[in-house]
Amino acid sequence: MAINKAAYQQLNEELRLMNITLVAVSKTKPIEDIRALYNLGHRDFGENYVQELVEKAEQLPTDIRWHFIGHLQTNKVKSIVPFVYLIHGVDSLKLLNEINKQAGKNSRVIHCLLQVHIAQEETKFGFDENELFNLDISQFENVKINGLMGMASLTDDINKIRTEFKHLKTIAEKLKATTPQLQTLSMGMSSDYKIAIEEGSNMVRIGSLLFGERNYPE
Ligand SMILES: *Cc1c(COP(=O)(O)O)cnc(C)c1O
DSSP states (O other): OOOOOOHHHHHHHHHTTOEEEEEOOOOOOOHHHHHHHHTOOOOOOEEHHHHHHHHHHHHSOOOEEEEEOOOGGGHHHHHTTTOOOOEEEOHHHHHHHHHHHHHHHHHEEEEEEEEEOOOTTTTTTOOHHHHHOOOOGGGOOEEEEEEEEOOOOSOOHHHHHHHHHHHHHHHHHHHHEEEEEETTEEOOOTHHHHHHHHOOOSEEEEEEEHHHHHHHHO
């Protein structure tokens, strides 16, 4: 497998002009593919399995900004806290407390995004709106919450996807009124990033468009 260099360069330029961060999602893809993108100047990479992330990080340059985008179990937090750049899918208070504790042990402040449950499907993780408005995000000394992350339903129904992204953007704006630090809005993947951007995303997580289809699902 090789990376799609032309697609990368075009997308990267397009997003750069709009000040949108491109997280290249390299899960299941080999080290050589990551290195190929790195050699084109890319630094933000996303992974969603702890073990895979740890193994890759050990073999790759230390100036890569590793984004953890998967569902993180509390017992795995300590493996990634020493080096992770941004944890996208923080979906419970329990997880926040554990990240805070492990970050303290590593004398780090870990940047996190709170995952919001916007898809109608039951299986998606995340806080719901009420929980978010009741959460005191200043209580964590070693965690800095930078914004929100969300995933739309897996559907071909573009209107449904748009409605879900719109909803997340609305929540983000409401929270920002009292908590201005919540600047980042991570939404959009290969299939729906254009809609996400139209609805206000400033960080997209793109895998298959850059690296080709994955052989097995996440
Ligand atoms: C795999 C994954 C992506 C990227 O998916 P593509 O469809 O390959 O772009 C984005 N976000 C999360 C949370 C993922 O697990």
